[in-house]
Amino acid sequence: MATIEILATGMGLSIQDQGRSGWRRYGVPPGGAMDRYAAQTANRLLGNSKDAPVLEILMQGAQLRVLEDTWVALTGADLGSSIRSWTACRVQAGTILTFPVNRSGLWAYLAVLGGIESEHWFGSASVDSRNGLGRRLECGDYLFAVASGTEIPYSGIGRRVLRSDLQPEMANANEFELLPGPQFEQFTEAVRAELVGSQWTVAAQSDRTGYRLSGPVLEVPDSILSEPVLPGSLQIPGNGQPIITMIDGPTVGGYAKIAILQEADLDHMAQCRPGTELKFRWKI
Amino acid sequence: MLTNLNDLVRIREYGERGYLLEQLSDEARIAIERATTLQPPEAFAECVLGAKNVLLLFHRSVTPILVENWLRSLTAEWQGEQQEQLCIEVPVVYDGTDLEEVSARTGLSVDRVIELHTAPLYRVRMIGFTPGFPYLDGLDQRLHLDRKSAPLSRIEPGTVAIGGSHAGIYSVASPGGWYRLGRTELSLFQPEQACSSVTPFRSIFSFAAGDSVKFIAL
Secondary structure, three states: OOOEEEEEEOOOEEEEOOOOOOOHHHOOOOOOOOOHHHHHHHHHHHOOOOOOOEEEEEOOOEEEEEOOOEEEEEEEEEOOOOOOOOEEEEEOOOOEEEOOOOOEEEEEEEEEOOOEOOOOEOOEOOOEHHHOEOOOOOOOOEEOEOOOOOOOOOOOOOEEEOOHHHOOOOOOOOEEEEEEOOOHHHOOHHHHHHHHHOOEEEOOOOEOOEEEEEOOOOOOOOOOOOEEOOOOEEEEOOOOOOEEEOOOOOOEEOOEEEEEEOHHHHHHHHOOOOOOEEEEEEOO | OOOOHHHHOEEEEEOOOEEEEEOOOHHHHHHHHHHHHHOOOOOEEEEEEOOOOEEEEEOOOOOHHHHHHHHHHOOHHHHOOOOOOOEEEEEEEOOOOOHHHHHHHHOOOHHHHHHHHHOOOEEEEEEOOOOOOEEEEOOOHHHOEOOOOOOEEEEOOOEEEEEEOEEEEOOOOEEEOOEEEEEOOOOOEOHHHHHOOOOOHHHHEOOOOOOEEEEEEO
8 A cells, every 4th residue: 555645746756765885986876865864864763774765855845645544754854844844753644744835954854664665776766867767756656665554653652853952953054164175286275265265155056966156256277187076076167166066966077176075064065955155164 | 017006106085985096097097996896995885987097985984004005905816807808889870960060170071070980999988977978088189179168958868979088978868068979779878777786787887997899880
């Protein structure tokens, strides 16, 4: 029996887990949940393995119908849902889950008991539709919980909430520490200072492959030969406006990389929606 | 070939758990990639080839000493392991939208462009950009053109193209700034084959770094 029916996709729904490893040498990016911590936490709230497939919800507009009495967990962006974020709760057959307004962050995660049944590519259920690994969900699709039909555990408990100090802030403190990137030395000292001395804004042309920033035009060194690119890298293309490579981004690229974010900050970066103002500082 | 590798290679940190090995010969670059599958270093996660360098990515932060020691350990036992010399023949229909533009920019006739593109035995320098996309060395100098200043938003998979000093074949529908010379029916990436963990990579990807490639005009 299906657990959830997609009534409306809103800005975009896909199945994600913690991504794949070992295939970048063939050009396959790691992929996975844009906010890995939030996806893991949704699973932890249900007692699933942390890399179980979850539903990734981009911004507002999705509507889901629950088809059986079960438990779900919701984490990540606050999309104004009737169920509280960073919480696992019981839901009854017939409940409609809505995500009407994007209050903070960009990506929310809904976990079901045991994870969502899904195909796997290179050992991961993470959909990467650009690269032919599955497709985004459509209206009328059904999601099947791996542990569907099992007796509902903890039926006497109303809900489980993640300790509030473990719930990340989505909107505040958008200052990120930077490590030098492979071409750090090819940028002038003035450009390195300008990067950390300026205010940057996340631009609208951002997606799972990369977030574009707008701000002062940085002077770009000569182009480089194509070389490996890691998620979190600040690439500076010809127009002098940084692109932060995200987890579906290309495995190699020819833009100079002035810096790279710390890995632990990638989740927070992913939740910075277009229009968010950012500052950087060099990690000494 | 790699006896003195450790004296030549430059190791550069990239992120918290990556190292770029730089200043490598072409042979060393391919040999190191092979070595990561045959005799990987401790905590090894992934290897990615660049045009002139190699990225080693680990599961956790490791010291550069570990990388140096691993490079030193790469001895005769695997140096003998040569890359299998596969030559992959790629049938091409030369009806690309950009043939005329390439002809105009190079001052060569369309027929001559096709002739020069099919003549070489290319070598896969690396795979990347998109899954299975081969960067091919060996493009005739007369066909070296700067990439388009305004990339197209969609290039179809199987499009045979040239950009800079490389030839290539688009593996999935993607944006791109290379010149389109033709198309091939050959499938470069078959994601549906990637559902099983026992599928050999040759059933998923047509090319691997180090392969030779020959274009055959249809």
